[in-house]
Amino acid sequence: MLTSLLSAAARDRLIGTSPAVGIVLPRKPHVELELPGPEVVRALLDSMPDAYRIAGQLAAFAGLRQGEVLGLTVDRIDFLRRSLRVDRQMLTTTGEPHFGPPKSDASVRTVPLPDGLLAALSKHIAAFTPGSDGLLVTYVDGRPVRRNRFGAMWRQSQARAGVTFRFHGLRHYFASTLIAGGCSIKEVQRVMGIASAKVALDTYGHLVPDSEDRTRGAAHAAWCALGVSSAPLSKPKGAGHTA
Secondary structure (H helix, E strand, O other): OHHHHHHHHHHOOOOOOOOOOOOOOOOOOOOOOOOOOHHHHHHHHHHOOOOOHHHHHHHHHHOOOHHHHHOOEHHHEEOOOOEEEEOOEEEOOOOOOEEEOOOOHHHOEEEEOOHHHHHHHHHHHHHOOOOHHHEOOEOOOOOEOOHHHHHHHHHHHHHHHOOOOOOHHHHHHHHHHHHHOOOOHHHHHHHHOOOOHHHHHHHHHHHOOOHHHHHHHHHHHHHHHHOOOOOOOOOOOOOOOOO
């Protein structure tokens, strides 16, 4: 950020040259991906209050970010086409909560929804009247939920479930289920609204099955499809080895 500011100042001739020219930033240290398993996710979702459980389900089974969950309104859900539209998020860091653009241009996307999540959305809407602007996740009085209050609820749910991971870990869980189901990194990038396939590959590439395993599995499937016998070969009497 500082390098960008100094470069802009040099272009505007506020300074002669940028002192940051030629500086190479150190490589970011490797951070182990926080990837909860199915049992952990189930325990966490079960421990969440009824009015907020849909938030965890949207992250775990549709890959929505926290701001996207808090900003999701009923009119963005298409039950007929079994999908939802992400084109904004709820901003609550300064001032009153308000809608704002998503994280990046790539974050604007249509997400296909599994039948179980569609049923959960229907039940949530029936049990909890959508709040202002049709928001799904709100306070009791219908106002948008602030991030700090949502964070407090999340920590309490963690304590009840006896687990510890960030809300964003549910999004990682979603990515792992897509890859395990055979989705390509490009598809993971599109559905999750990640800026580029490179970022998606850097983040989730280690979850992709080894290429040798895929090759071996494909060849084995072809072998089985032809019905080739794997029975031991019998050697004819009197037959010998040929040169």
